[in-house]
Amino acid sequence: MASDGPSQAAPQKPTEQPLPEDRLTKAIIREGHTLGSVTDKISDIVLTRKTPRGWYIGLGLSFCLVMLMLYSIGNLLVRGTGIWGLNAPVGWGFAIINFVWWVGIGHAGTLISAILLLLNQSWRTSINRFAEAMTLFAVACAGLFPLLHVGRPWLAYWLFPYPNTMALWPQFRSPLLWDVFAVSTYATVSLLFWYVGLIPDLATLRDSSRSRTKKVVYGILAMGWRNAARHWERYETAYLLLAGLAAPLVVSVHTVVSFDFAVAVIPGWHATIMPPYFVAGAVFSGFAMVVTLAIPLRKFYGLQDFITMRHLQNMAKVMLATGMIVSYGYLMEIFTAWYSGSEYELHMIANRMGGEYSVAFWSLITCNALVPQLLWSERVRTSLPLLFIIAIVINIGMWLERFIIVVTSLHNDYLPSSWDSYAGTFWDWSLYIGTIGFFLSLVFLFIRFLPMISISEMRMLVPAAEDPEPEQRLTEDSESSQGGGE
Amino acid sequence: MGTLKKKQPVFGVLAEFSNAGELLRCIERARDFGYTKMEAYTPLPLHEVAHALGHKSRLPLIVLIGGLLGGTIGFSMQYWMSVVDYPQNIGGRPLNSWPSFIVVTFEMTILFAALSAVFGMLALNGLPRPHHPVFDVKGFELASRNRFFLHILSRDSEFELSKVKQFLETQAPLSISEVPH
Numbered sequence: 001m002a003s004d005g006p007s008q009a010a011p012q013k014p015t016e017q018p019l020p021e022d023r024l025t026k027a028i029i030r031e032g033h034t035l036g037s038v039t040d041k042i043s044d045i046v047l048t049r050k051t052p053r054g055w056y057i058g059l060g061l062s063f064c065l066v067m068l069m070l071y072s073i074g075n076l077l078v079r080g081t082g083i084w085g086l087n088a089p090v091g092w093g094f095a096i097i098n099f100v101w102w103v104g105i106g107h108a109g110t111l112i113s114a115i116l117l118l119l120n121q122s123w124r125t126s127i128n129r130f131a132e133a134m135t136l137f138a139v140a141c142a143g144l145f146p147l148l149h150v151g152r153p154w155l156a157y158w159l160f161p162y163p164n165t166m167a168l169w170p171q172f173r174s175p176l177l178w179d180v181f182a183v184s185t186y187a188t189v190s191l192l193f194w195y196v197g198l199i200p201d202l203a204t205l206r207d208s209s210r211s212r213t214k215k216v217v218y219g220i221l222a223m224g225w226r227n228a229a230r231h232w233e234r235y236e237t238a239y240l241l242l243a244g245l246a247a248p249l250v251v252s253v254h255t256v257v258s259f260d261f262a263v264a265v266i267p268g269w270h271a272t273i274m275p276p277y278f279v280a281g282a283v284f285s286g287f288a289m290v291v292t293l294a295i296p297l298r299k300f301y302g303l304q305d306f307i308t309m310r311h312l313q314n315m316a317k318v319m320l321a322t323g324m325i326v327s328y329g330y331l332m333e334i335f336t337a338w339y340s341g342s343e344y345e346l347h348m349i350a351n352r353m354g355g356e357y358s359v360a361f362w363s364l365i366t367c368n369a370l371v372p373q374l375l376w377s378e379r380v381r382t383s384l385p386l387l388f389i390i391a392i393v394i395n396i397g398m399w400l401e402r403f404i405i406v407v408t409s410l411h412n413d414y415l416p417s418s419w420d421s422y423a424g425t426f427w428d429w430s431l432y433i434g435t436i437g438f439f440l441s442l443v444f445l446f447i448r449f450l451p452m453i454s455i456s457e458m459r460m461l462v463p464a465a466e467d468p469e470p471e472q473r474l475t476e477d478s479e480s481s482q483g484g485g486e
Numbered sequence: 487m488g489t490l491k492k493k494q495p496v497f498g499v500l501a502e503f504s505n506a507g508e509l510l511r512c513i514e515r516a517r518d519f520g521y522t523k524m525e526a527y528t529p530l531p532l533h534e535v536a537h538a539l540g541h542k543s544r545l546p547l548i549v550l551i552g553g554l555l556g557g558t559i560g561f562s563m564q565y566w567m568s569v570v571d572y573p574q575n576i577g578g579r580p581l582n583s584w585p586s587f588i589v590v591t592f593e594m595t596i597l598f599a600a601l602s603a604v605f606g607m608l609a610l611n612g613l614p615r616p617h618h619p620v621f622d623v624k625g626f627e628l629a630s631r632n633r634f635f636l637h638i639l640s641r642d643s644e645f646e647l648s649k650v651k652q653f654l655e656t657q658a659p660l661s662i663s664e665v666p667h
Contacts, residue, residue, distance in 0.1 A: 223614035
């Protein structure tokens with residue numbers, strides 16, 4: 001399982017040799033690392049290493065897309081949501097598709113950092129930081145869409161229950177309001193989780209940087225963290241509790257998102273399969289995004305020591321498993337429609353498979369159900385280019401899935417006289433592509449200014465403290481020397 | 487005991503070790519010696535060290551209370567708004583349609599618990615605290631890299647500068663430094 005195939009992608013020297021099967025921790029972090037070397041290797045990227053030219057190019061291109069996003073938003077605010085392709089009967093177009101897509105992508109970050117932490121999967125350590133960052137940025141992109149979709153975003157605070165002169169309160173029986181609470185809680189908790197994880201690393205950056213400005217900035221952000229043992233103990237407790245809280249939270253978020261659909265009576269939406277199928281789809285697309293980011297990152301920053309083939313293989317397996325759950329969801333949708341005997345449900349499925357959007361439907365089946373089957377093969381899982389392509393294909397497939405769910409159910413509902421087709425306009429696409437640029441810009445800034453791998457957690461993977469005498473190592477000492485704290 | 491009231495010349499004494507095993511042994515000896523006011527600084531979390539220092543965390547209780555409070559506030563807010571202050575007939579449901587209130591109650595529970603975990607941790611740790619006397623010790627920045635420090639504080643009733651230094655010297659640390667006030 002843990003054995004690594006030789007990498008196809010790396011022209012680097014000895015970075016990726018096959019590792020023996022039984023050395024689990026060694027496959028998580030390469031042999032020979034010490035506390036100091038782990039610290040340096042990660043913090044140097046931020047502090048001393050010259051910023052690679054690719055970073056400037058990447059950020060430049062992404063930033064152009066941010067400008068496109070801002071232009072699209074500006075245009076929207078001036079001219080109104082009429083510039084989008086929305087109309088009766090399809091009132092939920094790209095805005096909701098993109099919202100669901102982005103929130104879903106965010107889910108892998110929390111899953112990796114919280115659920116895998118609780119399950120004691122130590123391989124998560126080197127990918128959790130940037131997966132969490134990815135969560136935050138994806139949720140930021142996601143939040144933008146409903147905000148703009150309300151039409152008058154400057155009044156979006158009306159969604160929250162606050163005492164107001166209109167003497168109104170929100171409607172707590174609506175899933176759309178549940179979404180407000182679920183997504184804002186999720187954004188807050190993800191931010192806290194990420195920031196708490198960063199505090200010791202910010203202190204490390206403060207301590208290792210030689211520039212005064214960096215010392216001050218990182219020092220302020222580290223809040224005076226001084227690595228005291230009692231602080232660490234409370235910190236670990238807080239981190240573990242946050243993980244325990246984030247785990248049910250992440251499941252609840254996409255469940256609530258699916259309620260936006262499932263609680264409605266539209267054919268194709270009103271199904272009990274929606275919550276589990278949405279959660280699995282979220283994890284599926286989220287892991288695909290982590291792989292999409294991890295493969296180039298480890299290559300350009302030489303992090304093959306920390307993000308090993310074992311990580312990529314494990315993520316590929318998660319994609320395979322969740323892909324199967326999603327495929328089961330597709331089958332169940334068809335089965336339920338047939339079994340219901342309802343004319344409308346049957347029409348919905350027939351329309352999906354053979355109607356106006358059948359190309360999108362069959363592409364999504366290819367992307368999400370068929371292509372991931374390649375991941376059964378270890379040769380595919382260990383081939384970086386293939387894995388990268390499959391991850392991108394899954395990202396596209398998951399976007400198509402949301403498109404199909406939103407559009408096919410709405411454009412042909414109960415009343416044939418109101419049937420109409422739907423397509424995104426230029427402004428729909430420009431805003432969507434713009435948010436991808438926004439997301440990537442945030443990722444580029446993050447990897448430049450913050451440690452993309454948790455330094456303090458990587459230190460815990462170092463077999464023993466930097467220490468020439470084996471009998472003094474903590475692993476041997478800790479059990480025998482401890483009488484417990486009287 | 488006269489030393490207790492007297493103003494100590496230093497804030498404490500810091501001993502530096504290259505690994506956690508030596509640090510742990512030193513804590514044990516220091517406890518045998520009668521020192522109680524101690525703190526250790528390590529580049530990674532080590533439960534053994536915190537336990538050796540006799541640490542007990544109250545944080546889980548704070549988080550529990552935070553979560554319960556959040557859930558209670560969440561549900562009563564919805565009850566008051568939907569039943570008392572602004573009753574509306576939505577699809578013939580009873581005013582107190584509690585199953586619809588579960589999602590928001592759940593989210594508020596998580597939100598309050600998470601906020602109490604983070605702010606509780608920071609408050610108990612006394613952070614943010616931009617400056618602390620140990621930061622004045624040269625070489626202390628290695629605590630966030632690969633060195634392990636034991637700090638015996640001068641407010642310890644047994645503290646006597648020369649004796650503390652003498653004791654620490656027997657533990658063969660890499661260095662011993664006085665921490666100025």
